[in-house]
Amino acid sequence: MVTGIDGKKILLKFASVAAVSLSLLIFNESNIALAQQDAVPSLDDLAGTWQSVSTLRSLPAINSTQGSAQAVNDVLAIGKLSFPPVTMDGATGSLFIDGEEPKLEQTRWCPYKVERKGMLGDIGVETDVRMMYEQKGLLFHVLISNNSTQEKTFSLSIDLTAYTSRHSHWGWKIPRDADSSAFSATVMDTGRSVLVKDSLGKLSNCFSFDRTPDVISATKGAARAGWKIVLRPKATRVINYVLTIDADDSSAHDLAVTSSSNFQRSFDQVKNDWQDRWRAMFEPNNAVFSGCLPVLVTSDKDVRRIYYMSLISLLSVCRTCFPIAPRVYVSNSPESNCTMMYFWDTREWATTLALLDPVMMKEYLRSWLAKGIYHGYAEEYLTGTLQGVWYSANDYSIFVLLNDYLDVTGDKDFLSETIHGKTVLSWMDSIATHWMSLVHPGQTLADYGGAANLLECVPTYINEVASFNAADVWMMQRVAAIHRMSGNDKRSEELIGEARPLLRAVLGLYVPGEGVWDALHNDGTKVQVRHVFDFATIGLTIPDELSPSMKNEMVDFVERELLTDHWMRAQSLSDAAASVSDRPDHGPMGAFCAWPSETIAAMCEFKKYDKALDLLHRCTATTYEGPFSQSRELMDKSFHAPVRINERGSGGLPTQTYNASNGGGFAETIIREIFGYKPDFTTDSLLGFEGTRHFKGELINVRQGNRTFDIVSDKEGIHIHGVK
Numbered sequence: 174m175v176t177g178i179d180g181k182k183i184l185l186k187f188a189s190v191a192a193v194s195l196s197l198l199i200f201n202e203s204n205i206a207l208a209q210q211d212a213v214p215s216l217d218d219l220a221g222t223w224q225s226v227s228t229l230r231s232l233p234a235i236n237s238t239q240g241s242a243q244a245v246n247d248v249l250a251i252g253k254l255s256f257p258p259v260t261m262d263g264a265t266g267s268l269f270i271d272g273e274e275p276k277l278e279q280t281r282w283c284p285y286k287v288e289r290k291g292m293l294g295d296i297g298v299e300t301d302v303r304m305m306y307e308q309k310g311l312l313f314h315v316l317i318s319n320n321s322t323q324e325k326t327f328s329l330s331i332d333l334t335a336y337t338s339r340h341s342h343w344g345w346k347i348p349r350d351a352d353s354s355a356f357s358a359t360v361m362d363t364g365r366s367v368l369v370k371d372s373l374g375k376l377s378n379c380f381s382f383d384r385t386p387d388v389i390s391a392t393k394g395a396a397r398a399g400w401k402i403v404l405r406p407k408a409t410r411v412i413n414y415v416l417t418i419d420a421d422d423s424s425a426h427d428l429a430v431t432s433s434s435n436f437q438r439s440f441d442q443v444k445n446d447w448q449d450r451w452r453a454m455f456e457p458n459n460a461v462f463s464g465c466l467p468v469l470v471t472s473d474k475d476v477r478r479i480y481y482m483s484l485i486s487l488l489s490v491c492r493t494c495f496p497i498a499p500r501v502y503v504s505n506s507p508e509s510n511c512t513m514m515y516f517w518d519t520r521e522w523a524t525t526l527a528l529l530d531p532v533m534m535k536e537y538l539r540s541w542l543a544k545g546i547y548h549g550y551a552e553e554y555l556t557g558t559l560q561g562v563w564y565s566a567n568d569y570s571i572f573v574l575l576n577d578y579l580d581v582t583g584d585k586d587f588l589s590e591t592i593h594g595k596t597v598l599s600w601m602d603s604i605a606t607h608w609m610s611l612v613h614p615g616q617t618l619a620d621y622g623g624a625a626n627l628l629e630c631v632p633t634y635i636n637e638v639a640s641f642n643a644a645d646v647w648m649m650q651r652v653a654a655i656h657r658m659s660g661n662d663k664r665s666e667e668l669i670g671e672a673r674p675l676l677r678a679v680l681g682l683y684v685p686g687e688g689v690w691d692a693l694h695n696d697g698t699k700v701q702v703r704h705v706f707d708f709a710t711i712g713l714t715i716p717d718e719l720s721p722s723m724k725n726e727m728v729d730f731v732e733r734e735l736l737t738d739h740w741m742r743a744q745s746l747s748d749a750a751a752s753v754s755d756r757p758d759h760g761p762m763g764a765f766c767a768w769p770s771e772t773i774a775a776m777c778e779f780k781k782y783d784k785a786l787d788l789l790h791r792c793t794a795t796t797y798e799g800p801f802s803q804s805r806e807l808m809d810k811s812f813h814a815p816v817r818i819n820e821r822g823s824g825g826l827p828t829q830t831y832n833a834s835n836g837g838g839f840a841e842t843i844i845r846e847i848f849g850y851k852p853d854f855t856t857d858s859l860l861g862f863e864g865t866r867h868f869k870g871e872l873i874n875v876r877q878g879n880r881t882f883d884i885v886s887d888k889e890g891i892h893i894h895g896v897k
Contacts, residue, residue: 196406208765212470212873213455214481216448220796223290230806230819233282233799234831237304237639238450238493240620241507242311243831248275248298249331251400253507254321255347256309256418257494258555259337259376262351264333266395268315270296282338282484282799285447295321296404305439306446307493310417310428312439317412319404326403333358333396335369335378335416339463342594343512343553356394361426364389367396368426377422382414383436411819415439451488454529457874457881460675462500463532464876466525467844467884471870475793476779476786476843482793483770483839487522487529489832495554497540500533502526504551505803505830508820513551519571521767522837522884524845527581528876534578535587538571542600543593546571561848565621569606569644569710575601576651580852583878589656598655605648605668608675609642617678618642618693630756633700633749636692639682640710646676649713676718683723688730703745705768706737706759712775724779731772732784739794740805740816741769744840756820757829758804766801770838777846782866785846801836803829844872848884849891852877865890 232244240256245264252264267274275293286303304311319325347751355372355667366381367389386398402410413436419425432439453459455468457466464569492501495512504510504518514537519526539558540552546567549559564570573595579587588598595603608619618637621627628634653668682691682699682760690707691699708727716724734745743764744754749775757763769792776785776876795805806819806829818826844850847868851861859877872884882896 182673182699202310212468213452214477214577216284216451216485217445219478219482219485220335221279221280221281221799224798225279226277228815228817228831229280229798230670230808230817231802231829231831233280233287235285235287235302235304236489236506236832237306237439238491239307239309240304240492240494241511241832242304243507244280244287244289246277246300248277248289249300249313251287251302253347254311254418255507255511257343257492257512258339258341259418260340260347260349260351261307261336262336262338262349264355265311266334268298269298269330269332271327272330283450284393284489284800285444292320295319295323296325296327303440303443303781305432308417309419310415310429310432310764312415312443313413314440315412316717317402317410319406319408322406324403326401328399329402329412330399331412331414331552332399333369333398333416334378334394335380335418337371337376337378337418338393339376341555343555345510345513347511353394358391358394358396358447360389360391360396362430366426366429367391367398368422369394369396370422374422374664375420376418377420377425378416378418379422379425380414380416381429381433382412383427383433386411397566407470413437413440425877442798447488450491451485454484454488455874462530462747464527465874466529466840467875469843469870471868473790473868473870475790476847476868476870478796479789479793479839480843481755482796482800483836483841483843484525486836487525487834487840490834492554497552497554498533498536499559500530501554502530502834505833506832507830508547508642508828509830510551512555513553515551516546516574517550517564517566518767518833518835520566521770521835522573523577524581524839524850525837526574527578528844531578531582532582534574535584538578539592541571541843542595542597545593546604548793550790562625563622565626565638565641568607569641569648570649572601572604572644572651575604579854581877583852583854583857585854588659598652598659601648601655602668604666605645605652607672608645609671613695617674618682619645620695626752628704628706628759630759631702631704631744631748631754632752634692634702634704634706636695638702638707639679639690640707642675642679643711644714646672646679646718649675654855676715679715681719687727688723688726688728700749703730703734703748704759705731705741705743705764705772709768709771709775710734712778713771716775716778719779724781728776728779728781728784731776735772737783737807737812737814737816738789739791740764740807741772741788742807743768746810757806757821762810763816763819764804765804765835766833767835767838770842773839774842774846777842777866780862780864782847782868786866786868789839789842789847800832801839803833803835804830844875848872848875848886850875850884854878859863859893860884862893863890863892 242254244250248265249268251857254261275291279290281288299316301314338351340348365385370377388399390641415432453461504515505520550561550564611619649668649672653665656665744761754760758765801817807814
């Protein structure tokens with residue numbers, strides 16, 4: 174956007190969002206918000222494409238501000254449901270035609286719903302299941318069709334099961350131990366509703382139909398609704414019902430009956446609520462978030478889609494149901510980590526979080542520092558406790574989050590705020606130098622522990638690794654700059670001096686000609702590690718310390734051994750530990766969804782913008798299955814391997830999850846690297862390298878401190894316009 178005379182602006186606006194075409198139109202201030210809104214795709218624009226179930230490894234999930242759930246291999250049933258602190262064991266019940274289950278054939282993910290299609294003979298079944306956005310409930314829409322040329326008469330039934338339990342402590346694995354024998358089912362409302370409650374009277378779940386079924390019967394803790402259906406050729410029949418979950422009978426029943434009585438309105442409201450929250454993410458001074466995100470305007474449909482898919486992935490994990498904080502962006506859902514924010518995963522989108530919700534980001538950081546970042550790897554928001562082991566990534570992750578918060582907000586007063594007896598600046602200093610306590614006598618590099626503290630499934634990536642030691646160099650350099658800004662030149666010079674020998678030791682781990690780095694084990698053995706984590710972390714922390722030949726060799730390694738046509742592998746198939754590192758996120762058969770975005774970012778740091786954009790374009794194809802998950806898995810070892818969201822873990826390690834916050838890394842990379850937004854609160858600068866990215870587009874409403882501006886990328890480079 175170019176600021177003109179008298180407050181008017183020439184604004185790039187989508188003439189047709191569907192065609193993603195740009196036109197130059199003149200707007201006054203009153204029309205700018207409307208034009209920006211048009212640039213943001215709708216939820217339906219972001220929906221995936223219909224997928225054949227035979228090719229999938231994980232079925233679509235649904236989310237709300239209250240919880241999450243996932244489709245099971247059934248045309249109707251929903252499983253893995255949780256509304257913290259309540260979870261459901263098993264699924265909500267299947268649909269039967271003449272006593273048989275239709276075969277599930279296709280599914281489609283959309284941010285606010287899960288759609289499925291199935292068949293039994295000539296009878297088609299289409300379902301659309303949505304989760305109430307601000308309440309604890311599900312809405313089921315069923316369409317039955319006669320696809321034959323003959324009239325069909327058949328019985329249809331739906332099982333109604335909902336066994337729930339309450340849990341005060343969760344952690345990584347979601348507790349699901351409901352005792353079905355403890356539940357009773359009661360038919361209510363003259364056969365229109367069923368109340369399923371536990372024997373202690375502390376949990377009640379209510380099913381209610383918009384129209385009374387032909388028959389509804391209860392047996393112990395479950396019920397079944399039934400219909401006798403006659404359909405002419407090509408005719409259809411619709412069945413709608415809801416399931417609500419609450420602590421007492423009347424609350425569950427009242428919500429269920431109200432929602433089913435006004436089913437279409439309740440059904441449509443889910444989409445409206447999602448769309449309102451989605452729009453709020455991009456609106457300055459909105460009533461939901463403490464900040465807002467830039468609007469991306471570009472004719473590059475791939476970059477546009479992956480940017481907004483990255484952000485809808487974040488909205489999918491936004492929760493407002495926890496007692497510890499009003500908004501929490503859980504790191505995973507629906508089956509694992511549904512109540513926790515990992516330091517590491519949150520770091521992947523630190524600048525994006527600082528733009529979207531700086532008030533909450535500051536609260537997270539206060540809490541994590543006060544609780545002690547070496548006592549776990551995540552905060553659990555039902556109890557406010559830290560969970561897990563010490564991760565080697567904690568120092569780097571917390572430091573990046575602190576630094577990006579300061580850079581984006583310009584909140585210099587935060588540096589002098591005391592948390593658990595130390596100022597924030599003191600915390601940053603101690604975090605940046607914590608590595609010194611991990612150095613063995615006679616050594617220079619820090620020992621970052623075993624596999625459980627690092628990449629978990631890669632047994633050779635242990636001890637003195639290049640990545641986090643390089644991050645230590647950058648952290649000390651950065652704290653030195655902050656001390657220098659604060660007038661403490663002595664401490665600044667001390668940190669720079671302490672960083673020099675560590676930098677030399679890190680560079681000594683490089684394997685010339687290979688583009689990879691050694692890990693130095695405690696027995697003195699150097700083991701060559703062919704993993705993306707060294708490439709990305711070193712590329713993002715000390716790029717200016719690498720020679721041109723090192724950068725070229727590192728990129729060559731990634732292109733030669735890690736990239737595939739639409740994704741990448743985290744670990745090379747040629748790595749010595751590849752055969753024993755079988756996990757979709759960190760092993761050779763897939764990648765944590767932040768690894769491609771970090772790879773793209775590191776390529777940008779090396780000024781390889783053509784290669785970075787190429788990979789960004791190629792990764793976009795994966796978003797047509799669904800949102801960014803914990804990882805994407807490669808289905809075979811070839812360059813053209815199909816890429817899928819997968820649930821499997823390996824060797825007792827946790828399963829992967831359908832939704833994950835780490836997918837925010839793609840928006841992070843587009844904002845920071847493609848558009849060069851790298852504010853520095855110590856110098857008041859806004860941009861990094863200003864050369865051309867070979868990309869045309871605009872970021873509207875970027876914020877730093879009290880300033881708002883737009884960033885344009887064109888053939889001349891990147892430029893800031895309209896600072897106000």
